[in-house]
Amino acid sequence: MAKSDPAQARLKALLTKLMLIPGLSGHEGRVRKALKSELTALGLTSRTDMLGNLIATVQGSGPSVMLFAHMDQLGFVVRKIEPNGFIRVERLGGVPERALPSQAVLLCVGEGRDVPGVIANKSHHATAPEEKYKVVPYADLYIDAGFASLDAVLAAGIDIGTPVVYRPSVIELGGGRSAGTSVDDRAGCAVMVEVARRLASAKKRPTVHLVFAVQEEFNLRGALPAAQALKPDIAIQLDLLLATDTPDMGYRGDVRLGAGPAMSLYSFHGRGTLNGTLPHPALVALFERTAARLRMKLQRSAHTGALTDSSYVQLVGSGVAAIDLGFPMRHSHSSLEICDLADLEALTALLVAGISSIDAKLSLDRDDYLS
Ligand SMILES: [Zn+2]
Numbered sequence: 001m002a003k004s005d006p007a008q009a010r011l012k013a014l015l016t017k018l019m020l021i022p023g024l025s026g027h028e029g030r031v032r033k034a035l036k037s038e039l040t041a042l043g044l045t046s047r048t049d050m051l052g053n054l055i056a057t058v059q060g061s062g063p064s065v066m067l068f069a070h071m072d073q074l075g076f077v078v079r080k081i082e083p084n085g086f087i088r089v090e091r092l093g094g095v096p097e098r099a100l101p102s103q104a105v106l107l108c109v110g111e112g113r114d115v116p117g118v119i120a121n122k123s124h125h126a127t128a129p130e131e132k133y134k135v136v137p138y139a140d141l142y143i144d145a146g147f148a149s150l151d152a153v154l155a156a157g158i159d160i161g162t163p164v165v166y167r168p169s170v171i172e173l174g175g176g177r178s179a180g181t182s183v184d185d186r187a188g189c190a191v192m193v194e195v196a197r198r199l200a201s202a203k204k205r206p207t208v209h210l211v212f213a214v215q216e217e218f219n220l221r222g223a224l225p226a227a228q229a230l231k232p233d234i235a236i237q238l239d240l241l242l243a244t245d246t247p248d249m250g251y252r253g254d255v256r257l258g259a260g261p262a263m264s265l266y267s268f269h270g271r272g273t274l275n276g277t278l279p280h281p282a283l284v285a286l287f288e289r290t291a292a293r294l295r296m297k298l299q300r301s302a303h304t305g306a307l308t309d310s311s312y313v314q315l316v317g318s319g320v321a322a323i324d325l326g327f328p329m330r331h332s333h334s335s336l337e338i339c340d341l342a343d344l345e346a347l348t349a350l351l352v353a354g355i356s357s358i359d360a361k362l363s364l365d366r367d368d369y370l371s
Contacts (some may be wrong), residue, residue, distance in 0.1 A: 040067035066232035069188030070216030093217035117145035240329035280321035281369035
């Protein structure tokens with residue numbers, strides 16, 4: 001896809017905008033506000049449910065589709081403020097502890113009033129040899145936001161429970177690639193807006209519910225009330241798929257950054273939560289067909305250790321045909337994750353073509369897909 005492609009330029013602009021907005025799980029309001037105005041600009045009315053999911057519906061005919069991506073990001077919550085002004089935090093989500101010291105963070109007090117801080121890293125000159133290769137547990141870390149007392153911290157609006165995220169930032173890399181905070185899953189949200197734009201003008205389409213979901217990084221179930229209310233036949237979840245083309249990941253699979261969108265054939269997580277998604281075969285076949293028609297490579301992912309809220313959405317009512325589609329991403333859950341804009345554009349095209357081909361003729365009967 002050429003660099004001057006207007007769709008890719010729109011995706012890049014929206015992704016950049018969304019990555020610069022903080023939105024810890026349970027505190028997605030600012031991200032939702034930005035997405036709501038994007039939908040309004042497309043002529044789509046949206047509503048917000050009790051948990052904070054943002055929902056818009058594009059009416060059509062045939063089986064109904066819930067297309068969803070999560071707005072929230074992982075981070076921390078203030079746990080204790082020390083008398084000397086240092087701030088201790090509790091983790092929220094899959095925070096990589098070994099990548100935390102010396103990270104810049106943002107304590108989210110309110111728009112225009114947020115407070116920057118730094119996760120302290122013990123002075124190197126005082127680091128003993130036995131400490132050098134040890135990971136410091138998050139509970140022992142502290143944030144230095146420049147305050148010298150508990151009262152000064154409180155006066156800045158910071159208190160126990162204040163949300164904290166990696167300092168939002170975006171770095172434009174070579175080759176149409178972007179590094180940024182919360183590519184997971186602001187990239188999915190940006191793709192959904194672009195899909196909505198194109199589906200809204202499609203001549204033929206099923207009913208599509210767009211759900212910008214909450215609390216995925218917290219408990220993977222924020223999208224559940226939306227699914228329960230919408231009762232879709234099909235659920236398509238958009239998020240990262242682990243790129244395995246870096247020196248430390250090669251043994252895990254064959255998903256390459258920049259080589260196109262990907263679909264998950266198997267996900268499972270046995271630690272903390274016991275769930276995963278085995279995609280409905282009708283949807284695997286549908287997107288394989290669509291990719292072939294578009295002469296697009298659709299990469300395949302199958303691995304344990306990660307899962308998405310589709311694991312729970314698929315269990316709603318009498319069952320929902322579900323699939324995880326996504327974009328390759330490097331360095332998941334780090335402060336700077338990397339994606340390739342061409343993958344996002346190709347994922348958009350795949351979704352628009354695949355979803356608009358869904359009609360009453362698509363069988364979701366398991367017996368039609370014996371393997
Ligand atoms: Zn995610």
